[in-house]
Amino acid sequence: xxxxxxxDGTLPILVAQDLxxxxxxxxxxxxxxxxxxxxxxLYPGEVLAIVGESGSGKSTLLRxxxxxxxxxxxxxxxxERSGRVVDVHACAERERRVLARTEWGFVEQHxxxxxxxxxxxxxxxxxxxxxxxxRHYGRLRETAERWMARVELDTARIDDVPxxxxxxxxxxxxxARNLVTCPRLVLMDEPTSGLDVSVQARLLDLIRLLVGRLHxxxxxxxxxxxxxxxxxxxxxxxxQGRIVEQGLTDRVFDxxxxxxxxxxxxxxxxx
Amino acid sequence: MTAGYNFAYLDExxxxxxxxxxxxxxxxxxxxxxxxxREMPLAYGWGTGGIQVTAAVIGAADVLKVIDQGSDDTTxxxxxxxxxxxxxxxxxxxxxxxxxxxxxxHRIPERPLVEGQILVYQVxxxxxxxxxxxxxxxTRKLHGFAEYGLMNxxxxxxxxxxxxxxxxxxxxVRVHGRHVMxxxxxxxxxxxxxxxxxxxxxxxxxxxxRLYAIPPYTDVHSLDFExxxxxxxxxxxxxVLCGCTTSFKDEVPMxxxxxxxxxxxxxxxxxxxxxxEAEAV
Numbered sequence: 148x149x150x151x152x153x154x155d156g157t158l159p160i161l162v163a164q165d166l167x168x169x170x171x172x173x174x175x176x177x178x179x180x181x182x183x184x185x186x187x188x189l190y191p192g193e194v195l196a197i198v199g200e201s202g203s204g205k206s207t208l209l210r211x212x213x214x215x216x217x218x219x220x221x222x223x224x225x226x227e228r229s230g231r232v233v234d235v236h237a238c239a240e241r242e243r244r245v246l247a248r249t250e251w252g253f254v255e256q257h258x259x260x261x262x263x264x265x266x267x268x269x270x271x272x273x274x275x276x277x278x279x280x281x282r283h284y285g286r287l288r289e290t291a292e293r294w295m296a297r298v299e300l301d302t303a304r305i306d307d308v309p310x311x312x313x314x315x316x317x318x319x320x321x322x323a324r325n326l327v328t329c330p331r332l333v334l335m336d337e338p339t340s341g342l343d344v345s346v347q348a349r350l351l352d353l354i355r356l357l358v359g360r361l362h363x364x365x366x367x368x369x370x371x372x373x374x375x376x377x378x379x380x381x382x383x384x385x386x387q388g389r390i391v392e393q394g395l396t397d398r399v400f401d402x403x404x405x406x407x408x409x410x411x412x413x414x415x416x417x418x
Numbered sequence: 419m420t421a422g423y424n425f426a427y428l429d430e431x432x433x434x435x436x437x438x439x440x441x442x443x444x445x446x447x448x449x450x451x452x453x454x455x456r457e458m459p460l461a462y463g464w465g466t467g468g469i470q471v472t473a474a475v476i477g478a479a480d481v482l483k484v485i486d487q488g489s490d491d492t493t494x495x496x497x498x499x500x501x502x503x504x505x506x507x508x509x510x511x512x513x514x515x516x517x518x519x520x521x522x523x524h525r526i527p528e529r530p531l532v533e534g535q536i537l538v539y540q541v542x543x544x545x546x547x548x549x550x551x552x553x554x555x556x557t558r559k560l561h562g563f564a565e566y567g568l569m570n571x572x573x574x575x576x577x578x579x580x581x582x583x584x585x586x587x588x589x590x591v592r593v594h595g596r597h598v599m600x601x602x603x604x605x606x607x608x609x610x611x612x613x614x615x616x617x618x619x620x621x622x623x624x625x626x627x628r629l630y631a632i633p634p635y636t637d638v639h640s641l642d643f644e645x646x647x648x649x650x651x652x653x654x655x656x657x658v659l660c661g662c663t664t665s666f667k668d669e670v671p672m673x674x675x676x677x678x679x680x681x682x683x684x685x686x687x688x689x690x691x692x693x694x695e696a697e698a699v
Contacts, residue, residue, distance in 0.1 A: 240563075266574075273571070277568075277570040284574065
């Protein structure tokens with residue numbers, strides 16, 4: 148871990164070492180390995196896509212990286228803004244929660260899981276700021292309006308509840324809510340699935356823009372190779388809980404090495 | 419004193435258990451301490467938590483006052499007062515100044531309390547985050563890690579919708595700069611009285627099986643925003659009986675459809691009237 152101490156901007160901000168997760172049936176220890184021997188590194192400003200079919204362990208990997216699921220094996224190391232390295236699963240829950248609401252963002256597949264549906268858009272965006280101790284209503288409101296504009300939401304709807312928003316708008320709101328504290332790492336679980344193609348295209352555009360401007364590092368889980376191709380610098384292919392191939396996105400899709408990746412690429416239907 | 423009952427109805431073991439929980443509650447101001455709430459001879463919602471706390475701390479030399487909505491002569495107050503008179507034989511009073519223990523529902527007496535007095539609140543819902551986060555496992559963590567951003571989300575919503583914080587009772591407070599606490603359904607009007615109060619304040623929620631406390635001389639601040647500070651909405655009425663303009667008023671509907679405003683604290687109203695009579699003589 149010594150090589151982590153000097154940071155010249157080229158060290159990874161997140162490293163996973165031999166992650167494994169086994170879902171045990173109650174009372175037994177011979178459960179199902181949803182994730183095995185997963186190792187990866189994420190560098191500052193990089194977008195990493197995790198692709199694979201349903202049940203391949205993509206979401207398990209993401210939730211383990213996010214500290215939401217305790218791995219059966221391996222560890223996740225995260226480099227804080229200050230340069231300090233924390234073991235995400237070994238640190239106290241309090242510290243993990245502070246990280247999750249200051250340095251990380253998590254965009255859920257279903258916006259209603261990541262939003263408070265009963266409170267207004269403005270309060271949704273302001274919640275993380277209030278959690279950090281912001282106690283000035285005027286400033287909160289200003290920030291909420293600025294972020295609504297940034298994610299191309301109508302600022303006149305700041306007092307509307309997300310229930311009144313369309314699917315695409317909810318997803319934008321969820322992104323604003325996560326980015327308002329300027330996180331360094333954003334994890335996204337299928338952010339565009341369930342949206343129609345034109346809305347999807349605009350959302351992808353927005354994500355690409357924000358990630359570039361804010362110099363975020365991001366991990367995007369998707370089953371849509373097009374999303375990976377558009378957003379990600381690097382892509383990682385999973386199958387049956389294992390990472391079968393990883394590399395630059397263009398290389399993985401143009402010159403797939405593993406038979407499964409070849410199958411995946413060949414399965415894409417061209418419109 | 420009715421024969422056949424232990425002093426103050428509860429058995430000694432139970433009283434000791436409640437006192438132990440109260441000690442912990444006093445040591446961690448505003449923190450909700452679980453306790454083994456007992457079946458009481460009245461229904462939940464009528465003050466079973468407050469009665470158990472009073473039963474645990476009352477002694478033969480105490481003088482008890484019980485108020486409900488500020489009044490000594492409503493059903494709830496009369497019955498609880500009689501309950502303790504019958505099971506302990508202690509003296510009861512309607513005067514705030516003479517009481518050593520005051521059990522209350524929905525009000526803090528107008529007359530400032532002094533050292534040595536104990537104010538016991540009846541609490542229906544001890545969890546201030548309950549309406550925002552229904553999971554108890556989660557609210558315990560939010561209290562444990564002092565993550566109170568959620569509380570301000572509610573206040574933000576009020577200002578966005580109504581232009582002001584629209585909480586007229588059970589206004590959440592932060593105790594000793596740490597725990598956010600529900601003050602029980604007292605009007606926001608009474609919140610400032612809790613700050614640096616010389617008396618000991620104990621809270622009991624019977625159905626929810628929780629106790630909490632504010633020791634004497636503790637900081638109690640109502641939550642607010644820097645640009646929307648906590649303030650009391652003036653009621654703008656004078657009491658028709660005593661003429662007091664500074665106390666909390668009840669609106670009383672009259673037969674002819676009009677309303678009258680009277681002091682909610684009957685002891686305060688009586689003493690102000692007595693003061694007027696003394697001046698007249």
